[in-house]
Amino acid sequence: MRSKSSVLETAVLGLLNDSPLHGYELRKRLNLVLGSFRALSYGSLYPCLKSLVTRGLIVGAASNEAPPHALSGKRARIVYTLTADGKEHLQSVLASSGPAAWEDDSFDVRFAFFGQTDAETRIRILEGRRSRLNERLENVRDSSARTRERLDEYTLELQRHGLEQVEREVRWLDGLINTERDRRRARTAGVTPGASLTADAQPAAPDQINPYVVDDEGRDTDSKERG
Amino acid sequence: MRSKSSVLETAVLGLLNDSPLHGYELRKRLNLVLGSFRALSYGSLYPCLKSLVTRGLIVGAASNEAPPHALSGKRARIVYTLTADGKEHLQSVLASSGPAAWEDDSFDVRFAFFGQTDAETRIRILEGRRSRLNERLENVRDSSARTRERLDEYTLELQRHGLEQVEREVRWLDGLINTERDRRRARTAGVTPGASLTADAQPAAPDQINPYVVDDEGRDTDSKERG
DNA sequence: TTCGTCATGTAATGGGTTACATGATTAC
DNA sequence: GTAATCATGTAACCCATTACATGACGAA
Known part of the structure; x- marks a missing residue:
């Protein structure tokens, strides 16, 4: 293992x-x-x-x-x-479905093989990644609030653009998570699958609590050296 | 040097x-x-x-x-x-302002220091990066056209999302390039600067020919091993 | 016959991380 | 007193790239 x-x-x-x-x-x-x-x-x-x-x-x-x-x-x-x-x-x-699955380097591969992955695991990974990105967003916004004024135009624009890209990825994940949940609901109700991956990102529950299970891969969530 | x-x-x-x-x-x-x-x-x-x-x-x-x-x-x-x-x-x-300045790894740093960079160099780097991304887009679309049907849902979605992110970056660059050009125009006309970095991305010339100068940094454009 | 692509590998090198080692200062 | 943060560094390691080496096959 x-x-x-x-x-x-x-x-x-x-x-x-x-x-x-x-x-x-x-x-x-x-x-x-x-x-x-x-x-x-x-x-x-x-x-x-x-x-x-x-x-x-x-x-x-x-x-x-x-x-x-x-x-x-x-x-x-x-x-x-x-x-x-x-x-x-x-x-x-x-x-x-631990952190190792949703960090930058591995998320893409894991996602690419979602077809061979259990539905619950898929959701857990998507949610894990989303909260990881949100956490990052928060950090950047915080530090940005403190140093914004002494940054020049271009640095600021670079930061703004980076932030925007991440926000967009979060919305993408929102959509995917909704789709997966719809499918789960359809599955348990015994209905034929209808949800497509490209469904629009519904606003999702405003505050998604996500008690993701850190069961494998050592590597816990509270590593210092992040902000 | x-x-x-x-x-x-x-x-x-x-x-x-x-x-x-x-x-x-x-x-x-x-x-x-x-x-x-x-x-x-x-x-x-x-x-x-x-x-x-x-x-x-x-x-x-x-x-x-x-x-x-x-x-x-x-x-x-x-x-x-x-x-x-x-x-x-x-x-x-x-x-x-050669390729080394607009590749993935170095572009961000170079952009961050645009405040210390000559205006013409800025434009050349932005254009270089844009054509680099367009080139990449073309490659992916080509290979996608050949293998699309035998890819599963998730792989496809991952690819779609990646493509979208790059397309978005190209539009971002469009906006930045337009701003820089406006400024150049304003400069040569002796007008006070008015263009902001966050100006909307005008559709730009539909087909921007960009004869970027590969004058430094060895490293020519036609490296194999890319598709 | 020569070029492009298919096909498999190795060695040197590079650019980074993690873990380790150390210690002062500040806030609780 | 003790934890967090400030502050500087080294050594071992990881993972990938580049350059190199080799060679067959098909098409121009």
Whole structure:
């Protein structure tokens, strides 16, 4: 249950859970998920795959010909597949909903694999991220209130813009959380799913108390060194 | 003219150009500028200061008492000041407007010090960043067009949201560029400045050709490994 | 035949964090 | 007296990038 599982590892395992892939292809898909759209280097990917093999979470098999959807023989490449251990590990990672799941670096990956994540976990992560962002917003507004006047025009504008981006992300989360709740309600009522992810962000309960469970991943909420 | 000058170094020099500061205080201000609002660790800051001292760009002086605005004796701390070399170096960094100035990591710092930057350079950096983002947008839309159908709901939503954020930043840049141009026009006409940074983003010329000058910082535009 | 893309890797390097170590000063 | 904040630093480590090395395949 302990193993750190970096963002990259989670992403690799998550993708391989959909279908076996070789490194080169893996990288391309990774770029769509990781950080939005930035190139991950092979210098990170291959050592990561190596390590996963060593730990028995995936296996690599040289596949010379006839890939599933017989395109063309191409060339020898190593197709990686999840092992039973790997699947188990992935499930445990995907089941966690502590701070580690909603911090900047990991949230995106976790969100990208929401399709393989339990509905309650999804909600917990979304709410966790939202309160994390709100907390940050509060900090910035506080410190801004104290130092606003002695900041020049551009610094101020940069701050304003940053704040706005975060506020927008909070509203995005509001919408997603509402959608998830609607779905939950529909599920328990036994109705066919109707809610779409792109539903408008209803104003949501004005004061959402969110007693998120910090059950895993060590790492508690009150770390100093934040403001 | 060559020296790499990391983001952190630029930020430090830029802040010290306003007024001499000691490490602890420096860090707090750095956090407002760098990456928006994230804690920079002393483990990065102090070695950086050390290196700047070694290279003669700043000098540290133990200041035991009477800080400028006589608060209280506090305690021995090391107040850093820019040297002539340091000022010169900073000016040359601030004068550069190549790709290195508008990439993700450095753009924020450069923008934060626009108050100390030449107007033409400001425009060039803003335009450079905008075309960088547009280029990225194009790439994502292209690859999205090819793989859209086999992506699940959440991955798709993540991508949509990422795209939206970037589009928003482009509009932000549109506004800033217009403001800068207005100011330039006002300047050459000898009028008192009236344009505010928060002016609405006019639709801007529908197709802005931007022949940005890649004059410094090695690093050309057509690096592979991007899509 | 040469260029672009597919494909897999390693070594050096870089830029940061965390944890550690230390100690004075201030507020409760 | 004791906790929080001020203040400065070092050492170990992490995770990723860049540059390098290699080579096959398909298309121009």
